[in-house]
Amino acid sequence: MQSDRGWWLILPRPVRRLPADLAAVIVLTLLTVLAVFLPIVRETSLRVLFGLPFVLFLPGYAFIAALFPERGSVPTDEETVSRGGGIDPIERVALAFGTSIAIVPLLGLILNFTPWGLRLTPIVLSVSAFTIGCTIVGAVRRWELEPEKQFSVPYQEWLVAGRAELFEPDDRIDAALTVGLVLALLLAVGSVGFAVAYPQPGESFSEFYLLTENEDGDRVADNYPEEFVQGEPQSLIVGIGNNEHETVDYSVVVQLERVEGEGNQSEVVEREELDRFGTTLEHNETYQESQTVTPTMAGEELRLNFLLYTGEIPAQPTRENAYRETHLWIDVE
Secondary structure, eight states: OHHHHHHHHHSOHHHHHSOHHHHHHHHHHHHHHHHHHSTTGGGSTHHHHHHHHHHHTHHHHHHHHHHOOBBOOOOOSSOOOOOTTOBOHHHHHHHHHHHHHHHHHHHHHHHHTSTTOSOHHHHHHHHHHHHHHHHHHHHHHHHTSOGGGBOOOOHHHHHHHHHHHHHSOSSHHHHHHHHHHHHHHHHHHHHHHHHHHSOOOOOOEEEEEEEEEOTTSOEESOOOOOEEOTTOOEEEEEEEEEESSSOEEEEEEEEEEEEESSGGGOEEEEEEEEEEEEEEEOTTOEEEEEEEEOOOSOEEEEEEEEEEEESSOOSSOOTTTOSEEEEEEEEEO
16 A cells, blocks of 8 residues: 555656546547557457547547536425536536537538648647647636536445446336337447448549749649740649559550640640659558650640559550540640
């Protein structure tokens, strides 16, 4: 006992004073981060086990704890007690689920407009930072209240009430409703867990596009160069997005073609390869790099092709056998 007490006193005073429910929120948040990023653990079901409350409950609970640090009074059959500014535990739990469902998508929307984008690491870190930040605010606000006004989770009361509902129901109908509620809750949690653990694969595709830089240095899909000089390089930004649900080896071939005719009657009379390069992308990863194009033939209305391949490049790469293609019509002096 003395050794345990000495270990406890080593911790900083704010940590020792941290309410049990808020301490549990911080611990579960940190365990979720470890379950997501540790190489061995992230491949197990622990990632789902911690991930569900991390997304559906913890952010909202911490947010409600910061808003309502005081204890709520629960009306009884004998008298009605004014609640003041607090909320009772059942309301707190319900609001935790509701606000979590609103907070996490809002954080994702904000991330979508940042350079980090909607990726696993930024989402996990942003939700963790929000949850821990609200937890700290909630703890500080509780400490500012008198002890009898501070909210605390009534574990003992819940255990007694739950045991009474399960093993000492008022009648058979009450017992049947209780059992049905427990079964429905287990079914709902199991269904969500199965959906998260074994998600249905979405549509598989790859993005392939060209960009340029404007005067502010932003990358835009506009103002593509139309005039080139033979032998002089110009830069274009090539973009690839992997949504194939697996790691893919991409290869790009850059060609310049002289085309005669129009529409379905057009024919390639001359073709020269200018460059080829490749990259490997994981699912949901994006590649955007500036590539130099140096035309080797002169003429008007030449077609500058960018051909995308997965895996090996055919012996004769063309627009017809490419996985994705994009092109520009240019004049070369």
